[in-house]
Amino acid sequence: MDEQRVITVALAGQPNVGKSSVFNTLTGLNQHVGNWPGKTVEQRTGTFAYNGVTYRLVDLPGTYSLTANSLEEVIAREYIIRERPDVVAVILSAPVLERNLYLVAELLGLEAPLVVGLNMVDVAEQEGMRIEPRVLEAAMGIPVVPMTATKGLGIQELVRAVDEVAHGRTPQQPQRPEIRRDHQEVLDQLLALIGARAPEGYPAQWVALKLLEGDGEISALMSQRIPAEEWAAVSRILLEHEDAVIAVAGGRYEWVARMVRAAVVRPRAGQITLTSQLDRIATHPFWGLLVLAGILGVVFWLTYTVGAPLQEWLQVTVVGGLGQLITSALAGGPRWLTALLVDGVLGGAGTVITFLPILAIFFATLGLLEDVGYMARAAYVMDRFMHLMGMHGKSFLPLFLGFGCNVSSVVGARVIESPRARLLTVLISPLVPCTGRMAVVTFLAPLFFGRGALAVTWGLVAINLVALAVLGVVLSKTLLRGEQVAFIMEMPLYHLPNPRTIAIQVWQRVGEFLHKAGTMILLVSVLIWLLGAVPTGEIQTSLLAAIGRGLEPVGRLMGLDWRMMLALLSSFAAKENSLATLGVLFGAGDSAGSLGSVLQAAIGARAAWAFLVVQMLFVPCVATVAAMRQETRSWGWTLAGVVLLLVLSLLGGTAAYQIAGLL
Amino acid sequence: MIDRPGITLALAQLRPGELGYIRALRGGRGFISRLATLGFTLGAEVEMVQNYGRGPLIVMIRDSRVALGRGEAMHILVSPAIPQVASSSPSAAPAYSGD
Secondary structure (H helix, E strand, O other): OOOOOEEEEEEEEOOOOOHHHHHHHHHOOOEEEEEOOOOOOEEEEEEEEEOOEEEEEEEOOOOOOOOOOOHHHHHHHHHHHHHOOOEEEEEEEHHHHHHHHHHHHHHHHOOOOEEEEEEOHHHHHHOOOEEOHHHHHHHHOOOEEEOEHHHOEOHHHHHHHHHHHHOOOOOOOOOOOOOOHHHHHHHHHHHHHHOOOOOOOOOHHHHHHHHHOOOHHHHHHHHHHOOHHHHHHHHHHHHHOOOHHHHHHHHHHHHHHHHHOOOEEOOOOOOOOHHHHHHHHHOOOOHHHHHHHHHHHHHHHHHHHHHHHHHHHHHHHHHHHHHHHHHHHOOOOOHHHHHHHHHHHHHHHHHHHOOHHHHHHHHHHHHHHHHHOOHHHHHHHHHHHHHOOOOOHHHHHHHHHOOOOHHHHHHHHHHOOOHHHHHHHHHHHHHOOOHHHHHHHHHHHHHHHHHHHHHHHHHHHHHHHHHHHHHHHHHHHOOOOOOOOOOEEEEOOOOOOOHHHHHHHHHHHHHHHHHHHHHHHHHHHHHHHHHHHOOOOOHHHOHHHHHHHHOHHHHHHOOOOHHHHHHHHHOOOOOOHHHHHHHHHOOOOOOHHHHHHHHHHHOOHHHHHHHHHHHHHOOOOHHHHHHHHHHHOOHHHHHHHHHHHHHHHHHHHHHHHHHHHHO | OOEOOOOOEEHHHOOOOOEEEEEEEOOOHHHHHHHHHOOOOOOOEEEEEEOOOOOOEEEEEOOEEEEEOHHHHHOEEEEEEOHHHOOOOHHHOOOOOOO
């Protein structure tokens, strides 16, 4: 028995093939989410046991090919080349078999032991397509296991096949794709020039093909290893055959056509599928927008009607209750300790945690929309609007996430291929009004505007969205000018969601959020509390107050006194902190009702309006800034984004105050 | 399959329901590589699914639905086929002819 040995299996596949279903079914909660070393792409690994042997499953990023068109593709192939997993399990989507086999053609070039999981055979049957796994297996010379992962069918069979290959019981005799005959000669020339100089683990034939395909990463690698004059010869050949990329891909698709010829029976033409029927409405330029608006409406309605009361309950009962508990437990202890725990830790990080239900609902509904295949349709109908900002449809999705929390929109920008569009999305996403800011607005607006509160709220949201659009247009025409990246996006087939996959995803996102609240946000809220307590213990005479008074000249332009400026500053820790700060500074006691009347007496409607405009546009909260730093991997761009919003918000507040004065 | 090699159109010019065969891809290597990966290789059969004359469009290639920006679809050249006698076998399309 070889219990001691851990067998490593890499899970490969194109996007939308149900790979995460397979991963989650196999590993359950025995998984670890991190990042690929040095990259911002998420890495998921997990373990499972079979026949007493421990298997380590590594989920490779979903990629259409292994050419360096994206970071994900580089990560996937480098993992296979450098880490040499014992088996690579490729998950294919049966209804889109031909295009999925393209990835198999690429993987065969890497000479890794393969097992094919032919997933979604149920969907293929619904579409009227019949596939013979045994015929396909015989044609390719590698094991093929039919599966319906969402129902758990075929998973055990896949594991058995992986186990057989890992123990060398299934000989691999794959039929490898060949290059088209008209390019064979060039390939041979390149092979001769490369000789034995390909790095260890890189098959020479594969390297030559990647050079022909114009793969930047491999060209850079080989130009280091080949003497200059020989590299010049390589470059000359490549320049003469710039069009080879199509021939190489064509060769792989010829192989695919040979593999499927006997194995697939297609539906008769003209059959109208479920996906085509749904798409008639969902992707229609007019009805599609209505559907999108309706879905967004339901998501917001759910978030606010189910999430908001839960949030309030957590705030009042849990955070408030804990505060009272700490106060009474430490009654005999030092006063500063009570204040640190109650005002610093609970008031800051504790308040942020109360937003958890709202985030969880948001993550769940979005996960559901993604899983059924709708998200690509939303991106599609929004494409023409996003073009105005120098972006395309795919940027809409992360921006939309921002309504829940800007952190998710910054992190969500990962789905965008082009670094330029990704950066642009990260920079403008803090302008999407998040739930934290909306909490401040929903509290203050009724106090000052009575019946007009709803109109003011919508006005504030509109100002933010207009600012976002203008900033997007300006940035894409100035600092971030560049080539429009092509809008090419697969529209997956609609299918039933897998609750397990969505639940695990929500669980992981919530965990990430709690981790952030427990580290970065905690640190900053304690720091702000400290500044408000040093040196006298009274906030009115603290360092924080001194800072606030120093900012008064700026505040005067917007009609804001030092206390309002401080409330604004404290929103840096978490947006909803400005309410807490106002409460402390206006000495209003604890109940919100009395804070309301004190504020009404102390601030005019004009200043309140200006305050709301600034706080809606103000610099992103610390959690968002941390995410921006993580995603851009640059303090320069992160600071640029913060300064940009600082300037924009101060200008906006000043304009709001001065224009309101004219009316 | 009836193929009319003489006529070449931009993919964006096909109307919904019309079929074409890919003749050429124009653009940078990255763009061509991404398209070729998705199955837009020379000779491949492509069907227009949605095209409203402006905005992005949807095509069917190798059994998968792909959304393309109009600009991108202008860079893909196709020769139109007569729809009612369309073949279901893309591998029977004409061979690669070089440049």
